[in-house]
Amino acid sequence: MSKTVVLKCGGSTVHQLSESFFQSLKALINNNWNVMIVHGGGPDITNMLKALKIETEFFKGQRKTTEDVLEVAEMVLAGKINKLLTNVLQDKGLDAIGLSGSDGGLLKANYLDKEHLGLVGEVTSVQTSVVSLLMDNGYIPVVAPLARTVENETLNVNADLAAAAIANAVSAEKFIFVTDVPGILDGNKQLIEEITPSEINTLIESEVITGGMIPKVQSALATLSDNCQEVIIASGQKAIIEDGHFTGTKIVKGMEVSTS
Ligand SMILES: Nc1ncnc2c1ncn2[C@@H]1O[C@H](COP(=O)(O)OP(=O)(O)O)[C@@H](O)[C@H]1O
């Protein structure tokens, strides 16, 4: 039976994905993995908002989303970035179908914090049949992080959190964050090859892990399970598989000793 890998491609890297990254996807498919991609696009949304002279602000790492901001976010995520990624995958000989989380009831959400964030969603359910249908037929689903409420309103969703919700719902055996750094770096900017949840918490407290890395590691911790034994953070500028092994940082459950 095929295993499933969910990759989250950050907006920081989506324009710079390397040839070896696409070769790694082919290797996964040749090894019978079902592959799906959830993408971001934060920097492109910010640039488009600036060009349109619409103010943009973040609250606790998430974009405050007014109706004007949502219109631009949807245009950039479901239009520009989703098509760019789907086209490049097709160009590399990988069968991909682009869709938004609001298509086919894929992602349902509630308002995360309407007062502070406006039209931002927290995913409450994932209609996995939409992506299974595509993967079972040999396609890579490429998902833009938008969702619908039960009242049929569209909401903007942080892409790391959308990817984690999807990875959990499809019971992915592997979950990989593809970003613009080689993985989690320590205080000396050296790559950490393997890390446990308690070591991550220490690095957050000591402010070695900051900014956009925080939602990634938090999403990773929420996804680790008996089924998904490791979550990987790797660079899209390199191969994500070398000599049959995943590159980057592996976040593993570890052998945490309970003191309670
Ligand atoms: N300890 C760390 N190791 C690596 N990157 C870190 C760390 N702490 C913060 N970061 C930042 O996290 C960024 C990746 O997050 P982000 O910019 O949100 O990427 P993406 O668009 O891929 O989601 C890196 O470019 C880096 O600046």
Ligand SMILES: CC(=O)N[C@@H](CCC(=O)OP(=O)(O)O)C(=O)O
């Ligand atoms: C609510 C919220 O913050 N949504 C994000 C969606 C895109 C995203 O998360 O893109 P990256 O992965 O490139 O950061 C935003 O508007 O920027």
